[in-house]
Amino acid sequence: MPRKQQETTGRRVFVAVNATLLVLLCVVMLYPFVTVLAQSFSSAGAINAGKVNLLPVDFNVDTYAAxxxxxxxxxxxxxxxxxxxxxxxxxxxxxxxxxxxxxxxxxxxxxxxxxxxxxxxxxxxxxxxxxxxxxxxxxxxxxxxxxxxxxxxxxxxxxxxxxxxxxxxxxxxxxxxxxxxxxxxxxxxxxxxxxxxxxxxxxxxxxxxxxxxxxxxxxxxxxxxxxxxxxxxxxxxxxxxxxxxxxxxxxxxxxxxxxxxxxxxxxxxxxxxxxxxxxxxxxxxxxxxxxxxxx
Known part of the structure; x- marks a missing residue:
């Protein structure tokens, strides 16, 4: 019985570690894309000032129209x-x-x-x-x-x-x-x-x-x-x-x-x-x- 409990705990730890690593990997992969997406809806001044990260600053769609x-x-x-x-x-x-x-x-x-x-x-x-x-x-x-x-x-x-x-x-x-x-x-x-x-x-x-x-x-x-x-x-x-x-x-x-x-x-x-x-x-x-x- 203790051995079965140990295996269950080990399985849970394994799943938790894998889930954490996969989430971190997804964040690393998505971060550049989300940043570029935010820049596409931001003003040139905000981008030059380094204010744009994950969310648009000074939202505009003028560049898309152009x-x-x-x-x-x-x-x-x-x-x-x-x-x-x-x-x-x-x-x-x-x-x-x-x-x-x-x-x-x-x-x-x-x-x-x-x-x-x-x-x-x-x-x-x-x-x-x-x-x-x-x-x-x-x-x-x-x-x-x-x-x-x-x-x-x-x-x-x-x-x-x-x-x-x-x-x-x-x-x-x-x-x-x-x-x-x-x-x-x-x-x-x-x-x-x-x-x-x-x-x-x-x-x-x-x-x-x-x-x-x-x-x-x-x-x-x-x-x-x-x-x-x-x-x-x-x-x-x-x-x-x-x-x-x-x-x-x-x-x-x-x-x-x-x-x-x-x-x-x-x-x-x-x-x-x-x-x-x-x-x-x-x-x-x-x-x-x-x-x-x-x-």
């Missing part, structure tokens, strides 16, 4: 949506088909194909050769320079391959007996059974394309083709014509808005991801767990 009236911002925002949708669609098509093929142990050359994929995790051509390749293919200043170079994530590929390997084989064998070919099995049997994994991979790829600015920085020269993350990067860096254009579009109050215009742009940029994540979060943990289980 940024949202900026045509360049919305054009770049639309570019980001386009790059994310097209890039994620291509990436999912390639990743699911490649992973399903690699999951078949009877496939000739399977180990070679896996080795080629894994090799790219550790070695790549380098920045200059990649730029020369994209330029020689005529993809600079095009959509394809953004969506194709990172179309397949090897990490996502291996996770999905592991998931496909552990799907029940009896289902595929029954489908073959009923006359379905490999394409039918993949499209009508495997994919519907993989909703959690697919949702997880879609989230991974969407966040990747949404947040990426470096490829656009390398391969895009035209301002009208920039994603919104590059627009934001230029605002923060203050070193490009996009920054000047973004500031000039705010009108005569630019000097007063310049301090918190970056915070406003950050908030507007991150909103779509925050809106999408709650709907796929329930698939996220289960998808990763399913893709990492080894039988």
């Amino acid at each position: 940024v949202m009236s900026n045509g360049t911002f919305w054009r770049n925002y639309g570019n980001t949506v386009l790059y994310t949708v097209v890039g994620t669609s291509i990436a999912m098509a390639l990743t699911t088909t490649y992973a399903y093929v690699l999951s078949k142990k009877h496939l000739k050359g399977r180990n070679t194909l896996i080795g080629i994929a894994v090799f790219t995790m550790f070695f790549n051509g380098g920045l200059v050769p990649n730029y020369v390749l994209i330029s020689s293919l005529g993809m600079t200043n095009t959509l394809w320079a953004i969506v194709l170079p990172n179309a397949v994530s090897v990490f996502n590929l291996l996770v999905m391959k592991s998931f496909f390997e552990h799907l029940p084989k009896d289902i595929e064998e029954a489908a073959q007996i009923d006359g379905l070919g490999w394409y039918g099995i993949f499209g009508r049997i495997v994919l519907p059974l993989s909703k959690a994994m697919i949702a997880t991979m879609v989230l991974f790829y969407s966040v990747q394309y949404w947040n990426d600015w470096f490829l656009a920085f390398l391969y895009l020269d035209k301002t009208e083709l920039f994603p919104v993350t590059l627009f934001l990067r230029n605002l923060i860096a203050g070193a490009s014509t996009t920054t000047s254009e973004g500031a000039a579009a705010t009108g005569s109050t630019t000097a007063l808005l310049s301090t918190n215009i970056q915070a406003v742009t950050m908030i507007l940029t991150v909103i779509p991801i925050l809106c999408v994540y709650p709907f796929v979060q329930r698939y996220f943990v289960s998808g990763i767990m399913l893709g990492s289980v080894k039988g």
